[in-house]
Amino acid sequence: MILENIEGVNINYQALVMPAASKSRDNSILSQLLEDPSIEKIDQLDVQVAELIKINNPTEKLTSEDLSQRVNDYFLTNSRDGYGNWVYYHWRKQLIRVLEKEDFINLRTSRNRYKITQEEQELLYTKKIGVIGLSVGQSVALSLAMERSFGELRIADFDTLELSNVNRIRTGLYSLGLKKVWVVSREIAEVDPFLKVVIYDEGITIENMDDFFESDGGLDLLVEECDSLPVKISSRIKAKSMGIPVVMDTSDRGLMDIERFDLEPERPIFHGFLKKFGEESRLADNLVDNYREILLSILHFEQLSERLKFSMSEIGKTITTWPQLASSVIMGGAMGAHYSRMILLNQDVPSKRFYVDLDAFIKE
Incomplete structure (x- = not known):
């Protein structure tokens, strides 16, 4: 056989x-x-x-x-x-x-009740969620799957799992070398084999973006957690054009972004932080000359933790990319799933950038 x-x-x-x-x-x-x-x-x-x-x-x-x-x-x-x-x-x-x-x-789902009512659970089963990027995205996807907060999940990432990823991606060494989308799809299937998961193992590209966003009636919500700045921008512009809300966690100081393009179709992407770089449709063209400045504007550099600021100064010297800790990624995954569920259930979730800073709470 x-x-x-x-x-x-x-x-x-x-x-x-x-x-x-x-x-x-x-x-x-x-x-x-x-x-x-x-x-x-x-x-x-x-x-x-x-x-x-x-x-x-x-x-x-x-x-x-x-x-x-x-x-x-x-x-x-x-x-x-x-x-x-x-x-x-x-x-x-x-x-x-x-x-x-x-x-x-x-x-x-019996232990979801009445935190999620039966009527709400059934509504969630009609929803399609897209997740781009599977570091924080893995935690969001697994949280959504465990709560059964979707009818279809589309996951996109071109990368394969490396040993350094296991500091924040919850999987075993048996997954090394596998595509991250395979790892996440397997983990969801092991929790619930009846959930529908659609994979995009080349990540989001010019060729597949329309399919990712529009197929079978289109997405109801986007969770954007990728490292690629061009994809961050292009996926938001696409979500805005379709009136799809966007949720993003940045894994530093509990930074959470919610953009309700479904309620505010003219809302500028990234809360308007990129207005100084010109029209949204031209941002991709401006990346070559303004990549670092655009990235720091999105991250709101002044508000980053001191340790992440220092880490960014060390990229290309003592480290190859900025660090992410499991505790931050797992918390971000939980927050991403929480606010995604609230949005899909038509609860009051405004467009907003806010911090859930665990260090700051201790100091209060």
Whole structure:
């Protein structure tokens, strides 16, 4: 069996979801995987069903014996052999048994309530989010996935994972050399194989930008976390032209930018910090002569932490690029996911630049 030829599934970064009932078909993919001794099988279906019964009956105090009987009764109605799904993770060589899709989603999001209401959760499932850049972007994407705050996630990054990235990107050494989009897509699939993730492994380019923003009805929100200044500018101009809100964390002093182009279609990009460099449509042409000045204007250099200011003076001398710490990136990912959810749920989130500076809070 050659799994690489399964239609519509890229086993480098997508999980293969198979109904348990398909096992009964002769020579089915599932049958072959179940019979393969090199593949680890994990079947915790009874435990999942027991938890599903508990969340569906919150007023009942069920003993372990009660639950065991309820599980047995459940499988009298739903044949265990044919119920649920098997999920194959090629990169882990693991085959894992899970609930039916609707039950899986219901159980996996049960501890979101009522921080996120059922109506809000269903609204979020209709939303498409784009994430450009997968350092802070990885933390945002994983937080959004764990909360199930989207119906489709588009992730873009051209880079591969290097050892120095692991100071802030949550993954293992087994991911070294892999494309960052593959790493993030795999991690999301391992949390929830039913989430839709679309990858752009060349990053954002002139050729694919329209597809990234416009395909299938277009994005509802952009999380911009890339290092490329031309892409930062061009993606914002594109988002503004389509009325798409933008969220960005800068991983220094908890700097967060929110630009509500959906509510303010004429709002200047980057809060107007680049007005002195000319019209937005000409910024790309001005980058050659004003790259450093434009970058420092976006970062608002005077407000950077003293350590980041010093680090920037050392680029090309003792370091190759500016540093980012895991604590800052993880916090930025959480804030990015939080404000993205609020925006998508039509809650009151204005355009704003603000700081969540943990050092400053201690000094107050």
